[in-house]
Amino acid sequence: MTYLDNGATSFPKAPGVGAAVAAYLEHVGVNINRSTYGPANDAAMAVLDVRAALKELFAFPGRETHVLFTPGATWGLNQILRGFLRPGDHVLVSSLEHNAVMRPLTELAEAGITFTRIPADRQGITRPGDVAPLLRGNTRLILVSHASNVCGTVFPLEETAALCREKGIPLAVDAAQTAGHLPIDFGALGLAALCVPGHKGLLGPQGIGALLLREDFAAQLRPICTGGTGSASDSEVQPPYLPDRFESGTQNIPGILGLGRGAAFVKETGVPALERHERERTAQFLEGLKGLPVRLAGLPDIRGRVGVISLDFPQMDNAEAAYRLESEFGVLTRCGLHCAPSAHRTLGTFPQGTVRFSLGWANTPADVDAALIGIRSICGR
Ligand SMILES: Cc1ncc(COP(=O)(O)O)c(C=O)c1O
Numbered sequence: 001m002t003y004l005d006n007g008a009t010s011f012p013k014a015p016g017v018g019a020a021v022a023a024y025l026e027h028v029g030v031n032i033n034r035s036t037y038g039p040a041n042d043a044a045m046a047v048l049d050v051r052a053a054l055k056e057l058f059a060f061p062g063r064e065t066h067v068l069f070t071p072g073a074t075w076g077l078n079q080i081l082r083g084f085l086r087p088g089d090h091v092l093v094s095s096l097e098h099n100a101v102m103r104p105l106t107e108l109a110e111a112g113i114t115f116t117r118i119p120a121d122r123q124g125i126t127r128p129g130d131v132a133p134l135l136r137g138n139t140r141l142i143l144v145s146h147a148s149n150v151c152g153t154v155f156p157l158e159e160t161a162a163l164c165r166e167k168g169i170p171l172a173v174d175a176a177q178t179a180g181h182l183p184i185d186f187g188a189l190g191l192a193a194l195c196v197p198g199h200k201g202l203l204g205p206q207g208i209g210a211l212l213l214r215e216d217f218a219a220q221l222r223p224i225c226t227g228g229t230g231s232a233s234d235s236e237v238q239p240p241y242l243p244d245r246f247e248s249g250t251q252n253i254p255g256i257l258g259l260g261r262g263a264a265f266v267k268e269t270g271v272p273a274l275e276r277h278e279r280e281r282t283a284q285f286l287e288g289l290k291g292l293p294v295r296l297a298g299l300p301d302i303r304g305r306v307g308v309i310s311l312d313f314p315q316m317d318n319a320e321a322a323y324r325l326e327s328e329f330g331v332l333t334r335c336g337l338h339c340a341p342s343a344h345r346t347l348g349t350f351p352q353g354t355v356r357f358s359l360g361w362a363n364t365p366a367d368v369d370a371a372l373i374g375i376r377s378i379c380g381r
Pocket residue numbers: 007008071072073074075098100145147148149174176177196197198209
């Protein structure tokens with residue numbers, strides 16, 4: 001099997017992730033921040049270390065307390081949108097957003113919260129100059145996907161971050177497809193919030209993610225879930241301090257420790273080295289597509305993109321193409337709309353969607369060759 005579905009979730013995970021999860025479940029297993037016996041304290045310290053590792057990985061200038069654990073990127077995005085916006089507010093989002101952003105926003109429209117999509121062209125490119133003219137007096141937030149999960153095109157983050165700093169508008173970033181793939185410097189960008197999944201480029205298990213919050217932004221967020229935190233138990237009011245304010249209930253401790261192992265691997269390997277690896281495989285893939293009768297949705301070379309490659313097969317249904325790639329060549333892809341109809345409308349691949357090949361840290365040149373041989377064959381070449 002050739003696994004090319006790293007955009008959905010990475011596989012294989014980093015070495016030691018499974019062992020870290022298993023060791024906790026089989027040999028420790030306790031809760032944290034509740035009881036005060038030794039193993040509970042040790043586990044709490046191990047969880048703190050993971051916050052510190054994420055703080056370092058994303059050059060987060062705030063305190064570890066503001067590195068929150070979430071069940072994934074979706075939860076963090078919901079926390080930002082539902083916890084920050086008020087009736088009458090306006091939000092700018094990119095044209096390539098995932099439904100983790102668009103579905104909450106569509107729901108929030110009923111509460112009088114409006115949004116505008118920043119336009120992008122048929123390759124998913126947003127011109128930085130197109131953002132400022134869309135700002136309104138009531139624009140309270142800009143939230144963008146760092147790179148599209150459909151075509152891999154990277155959003156002009158530096159320019160937008162500069163605009164946000166100048167105008168004093170919080171910028172929140174969905175780094176679902178870039179955390180662990182591209183360097184992200186929270187402090188230099190001056191972000192308000194960064195949402196990352198633990199199970200994609202950070203190479204951890206499913207069901208864990210992180211939300212990094214600038215202190216002044218966190219102070220304006222209402223938690224979308226409240227409950228027991230193991231702290232201030234004399235009070236029926238949610239504690240004001242972080243991380244407790246946003247981490248009610250028993251946390252996913254095995255997931256956090258697995259994520260810790262994944263993040264440590266990403267740090268040891270180095271994000272620039274992981275990026276280089278992905279660019280080499282992406283370049284090989286894009287080169288091999290030249291002259292084939294498929295439509296590439298997105299950029300034709302490695303500039304301005306990550307290793308998410310979407311193809312529309314004009315001669316057959318994309319579902320059939322994905323099925324044949326798996327059944328005849330053992331190549332695992334994802335076909336359809338990838339939870340991002342807005343991106344497909346932008347790229348001109350709605351409603352048929354695409355077959356998505358998404359590369360990861362463990363993919364070899366032979367993996368890319370396997371995909372190209374399969375694509376050529378089903379195209380009759
Ligand atoms: C761009 C983007 N945003 C958000 C998400 C949701 O992430 P999670 O599955 O961790 O909730 C994904 C996952 O596919 C994604 O690609």
